[in-house]
Amino acid sequence: MDSDKYLEGQSMQRPPLFESDSFIYWKNRFETYVKSKDLDLWHVITNGDFQPIVQNPETKLDEVIPFEKQTDDLKKRLAKNNEAKMVIYNALPRKEYERIFMCNTAKEIWKTLLITHQGNSQVKDNKIDLLVQQYEQFVISEDESIDSAFARFNTIITSLKALDEGYSSKNYVRKFLRALHPKWRAKVTAIEESKDLTSLSLDELIGNLKVHEMIIKKDSEIVKAKVERKSIALKAKKESSDEECSTSGSEDEEYAMAVRDFKKFFKRRGRFVRQPRNEKKTFQRSRDDKNGKSDRKCFRCDNPNHLIGESPKPSKYKNQRAFVGGS
Incomplete structure (x- = not known):
């Protein structure tokens, strides 16, 4: 027979393959499979083989019926013993078969599997x-x-x-x-x-x-979406507020810098820039000192009452050209 026909799911003749790691799962599937095929097979597995025994009406004792005297119906019934064993064999891998090959009946095989994988x-x-x-x-x-x-x-x-x-x-x-x-x-x-x-x-x-x-999940998603929209709106509002604060702070800083520069400017002018002068008044104020007189005098005529610019004496270099030296 082709080996592919023994693959589970490809042939209804093949029982569920044994699973030691999921024995309870396999046990339930195997029981359902056997019952769907033949209830007599499940009876043999759980209660034992059919026996070719008949009661002697005279002695009231059970006697084994010789094969020659067995009816066709009895032979078919006795054949269930081997059919039950074969169904279990087809479901087991080689390793499990080595555990039970010494068992003579399907009931012994089934009991051995239960004790081994399900325990006593x-x-x-x-x-x-x-x-x-x-x-x-x-x-x-x-x-x-x-x-x-x-x-x-x-x-x-x-x-x-x-x-x-x-x-x-x-x-x-x-x-x-x-x-x-x-x-x-x-x-x-x-x-x-x-x-x-x-x-x-x-x-x-x-x-x-x-x-x-x-329903709960859908309502939760709706609430979550509302919260996200609200969060986005608050975030945008906060960013706008931060931007306004930043702009306002920048303007305040620029104004403060302008005021500082303005003050520095006038401070420098008050300290270093010469004020307009009236030469006569300036001279009149400058010649009065603690002693009432000044030591300054005209360089051209030695007159202390005026400077060289007001001297009536003409310069002796007036008619001379200036000599400019250069290369």
Whole structure:
């Protein structure tokens, strides 16, 4: 037979491939697959092989029916024993096959797999206790989505169910409602008042909560957009105000600099610039000193009453040309 036909999903004759890391997941799929094919096969796996035994009416004892005396219906029934073993073999990899190849019946094979990967009754009880603790302590954080919370919750209740432990649907609904964050309190109250929790399924509850979650998200986006617009407006206003303050400060600084320059200018003029003079008055004031007279006199005629510019005596160099030397 072509090996491609044994690939899972390409042939309905191939059972789900064994997964040691997700044994509970594989166990549930395998059980569903076998039951969909033949209920007698699942009966053989869980309860043991069919036996070719008949009760002797005289001795009231069970006797094995020889192969020659077996009817066609009994032979078909006994063939279920090998069919059940073959279904399990087809689902197992070589490593797992080496664990169970010494088992004679499908029931022994199935029991070996359960003990190896699921543990004995003590291990099973410990796993149940751990899952029950997770179930009781299950809470939903403020930022967690309904899809994410339901995925975690569903993993717990599915694992409990695989270990033959579980709660009622009503309990699941109430537990999920109690696990919601306080921000959902108004919605939880509305559901409790409008719905009959005894008949409300968990899937219906999740759908209802997801619709409300979408509404909350949309409202939050609207509020966020308004806040952003307000923030942008305030920022623009602040920048405009800062610009005006900067301009005003610059103008004040320029005015102060102009005043300082103006004061410096007049200070320099008052200290160094010569004032207009009347020569006679200036001379009259300058000749009076502490002693009432001045030592200054005309350089040309030695008259102390005037300077050389007012001397009546003509200069002896008047008619001489000035000699200008130069190269």
